[in-house]
Amino acid sequence: GAVVSQHPSWVICKSGTSVKIECRSLDFQATTMFWYRQFPKQSLMLMATSNEGSKATYEQGVEKDKFLINHASLTLSTLTVTSAHPEDSSFYICSARTGAKNIQYFGAGTRLSVL
Amino acid sequence: AQKVTQAQTEISVVEKEDVTLDCVYETRDTTYYLFWYKQPPSGELVFLIRRNSFDEQNEISGRYSWNFQKSTSSFNFTITASQVVDSAVYFCALSEDRGSTLGRLYFGRGTQLTVWP
Numbered sequence: 001g002a003v004v005s006q007h008p009s010w011v012i013c014k015s016g017t018s019v020k021i022e023c024r025s026l027d028f029q030a031t032t033m034f035w036y037r038q039f040p041k042q043s044l045m046l047m048a049t050s051n052e053g054s055k056a057t058y059e060q061g062v063e064k065d066k067f068l069i070n071h072a073s074l075t076l077s078t079l080t081v082t083s084a085h086p087e088d089s090s091f092y093i094c095s096a097r098t099g100a101k102n103i104q105y106f107g108a109g110t111r112l113s114v115l
Numbered sequence: 116a117q118k119v120t121q122a123q124t125e126i127s128v129v130e131k132e133d134v135t136l137d138c139v140y141e142t143r144d145t146t147y148y149l150f151w152y153k154q155p156p157s158g159e160l161v162f163l164i165r166r167n168s169f170d171e172q173n174e175i176s177g178r179y180s181w182n183f184q185k186s187t188s189s190f191n192f193t194i195t196a197s198q199v200v201d202s203a204v205y206f207c208a209l210s211e212d213r214g215s216t217l218g219r220l221y222f223g224r225g226t227q228l229t230v231w232p
Contacts, residue, residue: 034220042225043222043223043225044160044206044222046219046220049218049219091158093158093160095160095220097218101165102148102165103165104220106159106160106161107159108157108158109158
């Protein structure tokens, strides 16, 4: 299967700082990438859909100024959690969709802890 | 509206038992895709299978098999002779073929499978 790399896998930061998470498709080009948030023992919650070269589409209730998404190339999308607070602590997962097969391949996730 | 229901929250079996994970979906579209993903404790979602709405053939891959029945809107997943390494959360998901939401996945709540030695 296709490989999606997500970095970092784990980050601890102080309240008020910003954290950037990278999502890369290593062996295919992804015109669309997705960002999810997952709380313990719950399903994935879609935060936003990121299309290369255009603005991300955010789901209802997700603050676009808080969660900045940039999809500058066909293989890279970034999520920046700005001015992070303890309530932003969560597991963030990205995915990249292959156009031909319409399959989303997922990164390993980033566990964010805000102190 | 799109919806995926995984009624089984947790299932526990003993190694070598067969286990079936249920998935029921709702959609108004005639063209859609169904998926199963595995999420082990490490957290990464591993793609297992994709099935389009026009292909109702059952599929077998090693110890895994899938039963797609449009008449009951179900896409069940069976693991034969389960192993401890099968312990994970399994998600069923639906994707529609519309322009505005193309590729978006609607996930079920997941089923935690625990296989005991």
